[in-house]
Amino acid sequence: MRTLPLIGVTLDAEQPGGYSKLPWYALRQNYFESVARAGGLPIALPHAPELAEQYLDTIDGLLVTGGAFDVDPSLYGGGPAHPTVALKQGRTAFELAMVRGALERDMPILGICGGQQLLAVALGGTLIQHIPDSVPDALAHEQPNPRTEPGHEVAIAPGTLLARAVGGARMAVNSAHHQAVERTGPDTVVNAVAPDGVIEGIESTRHRFALGVQWHPEYAVDAADQSILDAFVAACRRAGR
Numbered sequence: 328m329r330t331l332p333l334i335g336v337t338l339d340a341e342q343p344g345g346y347s348k349l350p351w352y353a354l355r356q357n358y359f360e361s362v363a364r365a366g367g368l369p370i371a372l373p374h375a376p377e378l379a380e381q382y383l384d385t386i387d388g389l390l391v392t393g394g395a396f397d398v399d400p401s402l403y404g405g406g407p408a409h410p411t412v413a414l415k416q417g418r419t420a421f422e423l424a425m426v427r428g429a430l431e432r433d434m435p436i437l438g439i440c441g442g443q444q445l446l447a448v449a450l451g452g453t454l455i456q457h458i459p460d461s462v463p464d465a466l467a468h469e470q471p472n473p474r475t476e477p478g479h480e481v482a483i484a485p486g487t488l489l490a491r492a493v494g495g496a497r498m499a500v501n502s503a504h505h506q507a508v509e510r511t512g513p514d515t516v517v518n519a520v521a522p523d524g525v526i527e528g529i530e531s532t533r534h535r536f537a538l539g540v541q542w543h544p545e546y547a548v549d550a551a552d553q554s555i556l557d558a559f560v561a562a563c564r565r566a567g568r
């Protein structure tokens with residue numbers, strides 16, 4: 328039996344330029360730090376769909392991170408891609424293989440921001456491709472102020488896994504997204520909503536822990552943010568080998 332649950336953390340993929348003249352991976356340190364603070368052992372997962380099953384045989388839980396890109400609308404019947412849609416096909420192919428495999432195993436999954444959107448799609452949901460064009464009087468979901476500060480509040484749905492994790496009805500959250508979950512799939516419920524009605528969190532009702540939040544709890548903007556990681560890692564510990 329492992330002492331710490333092994334948490335697979337997905338990476339962003341960058342084209343040559345900047346750090347390296349070759350393709351490279353990137354991820355903010357606070358993703359790993361927030362998992363470690365929660366008592367998990369974070370491990371980075373390079374993009375290799377052919378290794379997904381072996382990764383899933385090894386880890387106790389999956390953290391699907393965010394990034395400045397979008398899920399391909401063809402994956403949720405979204406029709407033509409909005410002009411603002413940016414794709415990272417290799418990353419999405421790997422993350423989708425990992426999420427689908429984890430769901431099949433009922434392995435705990437936490438999706439953050441774009442990772443929440445991918446989880447929603449894997450659960451049969453759809454996305455709003457560009458909030459400003461779809462939501463009248465929408466808040467600034469790509470907040471102008473630093474992401475270490477709140478962008479807006481969310482209302483947490485009572486009786487949900489998220490409500491039990493954070494122990495409250497409202498939270499201040501940061502916001503760095505132009506898309507959002509539009510409709511949830513079967514056996515999936517909305518657990519958080521912004522004041523303008525934009526969905527800010529979803530969870531499966533038929534898995535032990537399949538939770539996504541649109542904001543970035545790894546920044547710990549709200550005192551309750553770390554409790555989301557704590558609940559996720561605790562679920563991984565219970566599910567662990």
Ligand SMILES: N[C@@H](CCC(=O)NCCCC(=O)O)C(=O)O
Pocket residue numbers: 392393394395396397398439440441442444503504505506507
């Ligand atoms: N498709 C999503 C992506 C949202 C997201 O993951 N944002 C994070 C920005 C980069 C980072 O700091 O991780 C959208 O709605 O834009």
